Amino acid sequence: MLVLSQVSKRYEDTLALAPTDLQVPAGETLVLIGPSGCGKSTLLRLIVGLSQPNSGTITLEGTALTPANLLQMRQRMGYVIQEGGLFPHLSVRDNVTVMARYLRRDADWIDRRLAELAQLVRLPLELMSRFPAELSGGQRQRVSLMRALMLDPELLLLDEPLGALDPMIRYELQRELKSIFAQLAKTVIMVTHDIAEAAFFGHTLVLMRDGRIVQTGPFKTLARTPAEPFVERFINAQREPMEQFTKVFG
Amino acid sequence: MNVSRFTVALLLVLWAAPLVCFANGTEGSVTITVGSKSFTESVILGDMLAHLARQAGIEVSHQRQLGGTHVLWNALLSGEIDAYPEYTGTLMQETLARDNLLTEAQLTQALATRGLRMTRPLGFNNSYAIGMQEALADQLKLRTISDLHHHPELVLGFGNEFMDRADGWPGLQQRYQLPHRNVRGLDHDLAYRGIESGKLHVTDLYVTDAEIDYYNLRALEDDLNYFPVYEAVILYRADLEQRAPAVAALFKRLAGRIDAPVMRELNARVKLQGDAESAVAASFLEENLKLDIELQTPTAWQRFWRHTREHLLLVGISLGAAILVAIPLGILAARRQGIGQIVLAIAGIVQTIPSLALFVFLIPLLGIGGPPAVVALFLYSLLPIIRNTHAGLRDIAPAIAESAMALGLPSHARLRIVELPLATRAILAGIKTSAVINVGTATLAALIGAGGYGQPILTGIRLDDIGLILQGAIPAAVLALLVQGAFELIERKLLPRDLRSSGETQNKCL
Numbered sequence: 001m002l003v004l005s006q007v008s009k010r011y012e013d014t015l016a017l018a019p020t021d022l023q024v025p026a027g028e029t030l031v032l033i034g035p036s037g038c039g040k041s042t043l044l045r046l047i048v049g050l051s052q053p054n055s056g057t058i059t060l061e062g063t064a065l066t067p068a069n070l071l072q073m074r075q076r077m078g079y080v081i082q083e084g085g086l087f088p089h090l091s092v093r094d095n096v097t098v099m100a101r102y103l104r105r106d107a108d109w110i111d112r113r114l115a116e117l118a119q120l121v122r123l124p125l126e127l128m129s130r131f132p133a134e135l136s137g138g139q140r141q142r143v144s145l146m147r148a149l150m151l152d153p154e155l156l157l158l159d160e161p162l163g164a165l166d167p168m169i170r171y172e173l174q175r176e177l178k179s180i181f182a183q184l185a186k187t188v189i190m191v192t193h194d195i196a197e198a199a200f201f202g203h204t205l206v207l208m209r210d211g212r213i214v215q216t217g218p219f220k221t222l223a224r225t226p227a228e229p230f231v232e233r234f235i236n237a238q239r240e241p242m243e244q245f246t247k248v249f250g
Numbered sequence: 251m252n253v254s255r256f257t258v259a260l261l262l263v264l265w266a267a268p269l270v271c272f273a274n275g276t277e278g279s280v281t282i283t284v285g286s287k288s289f290t291e292s293v294i295l296g297d298m299l300a301h302l303a304r305q306a307g308i309e310v311s312h313q314r315q316l317g318g319t320h321v322l323w324n325a326l327l328s329g330e331i332d333a334y335p336e337y338t339g340t341l342m343q344e345t346l347a348r349d350n351l352l353t354e355a356q357l358t359q360a361l362a363t364r365g366l367r368m369t370r371p372l373g374f375n376n377s378y379a380i381g382m383q384e385a386l387a388d389q390l391k392l393r394t395i396s397d398l399h400h401h402p403e404l405v406l407g408f409g410n411e412f413m414d415r416a417d418g419w420p421g422l423q424q425r426y427q428l429p430h431r432n433v434r435g436l437d438h439d440l441a442y443r444g445i446e447s448g449k450l451h452v453t454d455l456y457v458t459d460a461e462i463d464y465y466n467l468r469a470l471e472d473d474l475n476y477f478p479v480y481e482a483v484i485l486y487r488a489d490l491e492q493r494a495p496a497v498a499a500l501f502k503r504l505a506g507r508i509d510a511p512v513m514r515e516l517n518a519r520v521k522l523q524g525d526a527e528s529a530v531a532a533s534f535l536e537e538n539l540k541l542d543i544e545l546q547t548p549t550a551w552q553r554f555w556r557h558t559r560e561h562l563l564l565v566g567i568s569l570g571a572a573i574l575v576a577i578p579l580g581i582l583a584a585r586r587q588g589i590g591q592i593v594l595a596i597a598g599i600v601q602t603i604p605s606l607a608l609f610v611f612l613i614p615l616l617g618i619g620g621p622p623a624v625v626a627l628f629l630y631s632l633l634p635i636i637r638n639t640h641a642g643l644r645d646i647a648p649a650i651a652e653s654a655m656a657l658g659l660p661s662h663a664r665l666r667i668v669e670l671p672l673a674t675r676a677i678l679a680g681i682k683t684s685a686v687i688n689v690g691t692a693t694l695a696a697l698i699g700a701g702g703y704g705q706p707i708l709t710g711i712r713l714d715d716i717g718l719i720l721q722g723a724i725p726a727a728v729l730a731l732l733v734q735g736a737f738e739l740i741e742r743k744l745l746p747r748d749l750r751s752s753g754e755t756q757n758k759c760l
Contacts, residue, residue, distance in 0.1 A: 048656050074658035085653030089671045089745075098667060099657045147657070 007056030031202030078148025343417035409438030460518035572631035580639020638680025642673030
């Protein structure tokens with residue numbers, strides 16, 4: 001269980017995140033959604049400690065996140081970003097195993113884990129000696145996921161992991177990711193601005209606007225009983241063009 | 251990054267360098283060092299001193315054309331050199347001007363209080379004179395310095411030392427009330443070429459200069475008796491009489507042996523006939539003091555190797571130390587914005603100090619020769635490396651830097667595993683820039699007695715010998731290219747294949 005209580009973040013004059021409470025039960029997939037600049041990425045960055053909250057506390061399984069335990073806590077989280085954030089000078093293998101090697105994990109364990117993860121994300125082992133620039137965008141995101149999962153974290157954080165991919169690959173990877181999440185049974189928090197993707201992945205959707213949570217619940221609840229007109233507008237804005245298109249040609 | 255290890259390494263380098271490379275072998279047998287100023291007459295006399303010391307069985311080194319009076323005087327006071335040729339007028343009017351010395355006896359006394367002695371005059375008065383082309387002087391009907399009064403349009407060019415000395419241009423202008431406004435300072439030897447080409451009309455001469463006859467110059471009469479007498483003497487440290495009494499005795503034998511025509515002849519043999527100073531000095535001693543001088547003339551290759559060795563040492567030590575210091579400073583600058591600005595500003599200011607000035611600033615602190623040259627080159631090499639390390643680290647994409655953080659890698663591990671490797675190309679580019687600057691600037695180190703490829707360049711300028719200048723300039727250029735090539739090889743080794751081809755497309759399809 002991940003618990004945020006009264007967590008807020010301010011950058012100089014702008015409020016990036018108003019004091020916010022959020023609870024994510026273990027094993028659940030939660031999707032943060034909203035327009036650009038709504039605070040969804042800020043929330044994720046606060047959880048992984050890339051920025052420090054101005055107020056409030058974040059606890060993972062009862063342990064509060066502090067600057068002192070940040071490095072240990074990060075080992076219990078996996079973090080994937082849009083462009084993958086892979087280290088261009090390291091091979092796929094070295095990218096994935098860098099932290100395990102730093103922690104001096106057993107070499108056999110590392111090899112086994114690497115093979116296991118390659119199988120999970122469906123990457124052939126031959127690719128392990130390549131460099132990130134020699135991979136396709138989809139392959140890079142798979143590697144990024146392997147790296148995030150290497151130390152078997154309790155919490156997986158994904159910031160628009162599929163945002164930079166073209167639609168076909170994105171569609172394919174959505175399906176695979178969902179099945180991976182199901183196999184892993186981990187707590188997952190994913191950020192996206194795509195409502196369909198959110199509905200596809202999330203047990204729970206958290207819709208944000210201007211640094212505040214507007215509504216929390218399953219997609220059905222948001223669609224049927226929007227808490228305010230913005231929720232309806234946000235959902236329809238992404239749905240309407242397609243529906244009108246099918247009306248005309250269907 | 252282990253800062254203390256860097257510090258220790260640097261201290262070792264800076265300590266060991268002067269000891270290992272530039273020591274004159276002070277232990278055991280007595281060795282002495284003689285110096286000479288940066289004009290031919292002084293170098294010839296310096297070579298005579300070296301021959302004489304060798305004659306007495308003492309190991310001797312000659313710091314040739316070390317610089318101006320100021321540098322040699324201080325080097326003698328501090329014991330870095332034991333003797334050098336000097337002129338009484340220079341001592342009384344310039345170096346010890348504050349003592350208001352009037353007689354030779356007073357001068358001897360003033361020197362004694364500073365632990366110095368001088369020989370009796372060698373026999374020639376190398377006074378300054380003001381000279382111009384004979385033809386031009388005829389045309390303008392100029393005979394005395396006072397006559398210059400009527401020709402304020404003339405361009406005056408004086409040796410740099412004459413420009414600044416109390417007994418040089420400032421005093422001359424005052425005594426004769428000269429109205430000339432177009433007055434410039436330049437190297438004494440270059441002034442002759444300026445006169446020859448007609449770009450300069452009037453310059454200062456040394457009475458014994460071989461060029462006076464060669465260029466057909468007229469020395470204008472000093473009708474107001476401005477210039478004092480410049481009797482040539484050998485100035486040496488009083489302790490030389492104890493350390494090497496035989497040498498001091500031999501120096502004294504030069505007294506009264508060299509008159510002005512002889513000195514002019516010796517100068518002419520070097521400057522006009524192209525003989526080596528040491529050969530000219532040796533033949534004089536053989537003829538006049540009936541000494542049997544064993545002339546050790548190094549071959550061109552031996553000289554080349556010596557200059558190469560000296561140059562490589564200067565560059566290697568200073569650049570190595572600069573790399574060890576500048577990379578950590580660059581890292582610090584990248585991580586701490588505030589300190590970073592200060593570090594970059596200081597390194598930038600150091601870079602703006604003219605290199606020659608920096609060399610000279612360091613002489614009071616570190617003496618002459620290798621140590622001040624190494625420190626100056628070290629300071630010059632810092633900025634490009636600091637700046638490129640800083641830029642290389644700051645240019646790392648935030649996504650990559652943050653991914654390393656999100657993995658839970660601590661700061662030093664992120665630096666070692668991710669950030670430094672990604673900044674390698676920028677850091678090496680900075681090192682390459684520093685190396686090229688360093689190799690070039692090191693040629694100036696010869697001005698303060700550190701040797702290297704600057705030595706033949708300096709001598710070539712003095713003797714107007716393009717071949718000699720090229721003997722220094724070409725190897726220096728080749729060395730710069732070689733050093734750059736070496737770092738390019740290192741770059742190939744260090745960078746993984748991915749980072750070498752930077753233009754790799756990032757958008758391949760699945």
